[in-house]
Amino acid sequence: MMGAMVETNPASDGIAARATNVKKIYGSGDTQVHALAGVDVEFKKAEFTAIMGPSGSGKSTLMHCLAGLDSATSGSVDIGGTELTSLSDKQMTQLRRDRIGFVFQAFNLVPTLTALENITLPLDIAGRTPDQEWLNAVVDRLGLTNRLDHRPSELSGGQQQRVACARALVGRPEIIFGDEPTGNLDSHSGGEVLDILRAAVTEFGQTVVIVTHDPRAASYADRVVFLSDGHIVDELRDPTADSIIDKMKALENI
Numbered sequence: 001m002m003g004a005m006v007e008t009n010p011a012s013d014g015i016a017a018r019a020t021n022v023k024k025i026y027g028s029g030d031t032q033v034h035a036l037a038g039v040d041v042e043f044k045k046a047e048f049t050a051i052m053g054p055s056g057s058g059k060s061t062l063m064h065c066l067a068g069l070d071s072a073t074s075g076s077v078d079i080g081g082t083e084l085t086s087l088s089d090k091q092m093t094q095l096r097r098d099r100i101g102f103v104f105q106a107f108n109l110v111p112t113l114t115a116l117e118n119i120t121l122p123l124d125i126a127g128r129t130p131d132q133e134w135l136n137a138v139v140d141r142l143g144l145t146n147r148l149d150h151r152p153s154e155l156s157g158g159q160q161q162r163v164a165c166a167r168a169l170v171g172r173p174e175i176i177f178g179d180e181p182t183g184n185l186d187s188h189s190g191g192e193v194l195d196i197l198r199a200a201v202t203e204f205g206q207t208v209v210i211v212t213h214d215p216r217a218a219s220y221a222d223r224v225v226f227l228s229d230g231h232i233v234d235e236l237r238d239p240t241a242d243s244i245i246d247k248m249k250a251l252e253n254i
């Protein structure tokens, strides 16, 4: 239904998301900040990408623009062939709801709902029935089976993060964006979240893009993209924690 109403770009075959010359300027006059200074980047379908870079380099801004949570000052963003600037507010809301999963550090769980109700909320809103087998698999792999009746206030920070992760995965959106998805987790819980994001890509062909400061987390990705001062400055394929650390050191010395 939606496909008929929005512009699609035939050049986007195999591309899950693309930013073209994206600029984001905050403020005006002397206080202007060029958070993104003309970013060109593509994310292939069924690939796991980590975005890294120093604090203030524009990582969160880029992710928010890609995910349709913020609008670029100029340039264009395309999600699976849909140009975001061509969408009305309503179409943008539908696209976020139906095609994008979010795992952000501020978990945005609804405090009055149980963990299970939070996990299925996006599907409930969309009038979709969860695939019970997949729901069970996600909940089990994230170690949440015994916590489904708990409200967020009765869960640890790590458990809340895992509920947010389950919520992003359960509808099998074509692309999942994570802003520091393991930022508040101990290494064991963080590993579980990264394992399931990896499985979403490898086993289910979803696309994952995360922002992280952690070379170990980024080493789960197929590709690491490095941002500095609002520009993409480098990238690494098939990264290891060591190769990421080396690259980060090299970039700091430029």
Ligand SMILES: Nc1ncnc2c1ncn2[C@@H]1O[C@H](COP(=O)(O)OP(=O)(O)OP(=O)(O)O)[C@@H](O)[C@H]1O
Pocket (backbone or CB within 6 Å): 026, 027, 033, 034, 035, 053, 054, 055, 056, 057, 058, 059, 060, 061, 062
């Ligand atoms: N709402 C805003 N208003 C003004 N400036 C902003 C706003 N949001 C971000 N910035 C600025 O834009 C730049 C990029 O910020 P952004 O949060 O994208 O960086 P980041 O790489 O994600 O940083 P961190 O690793 O510290 O989270 C920074 O200089 C920041 O101060």
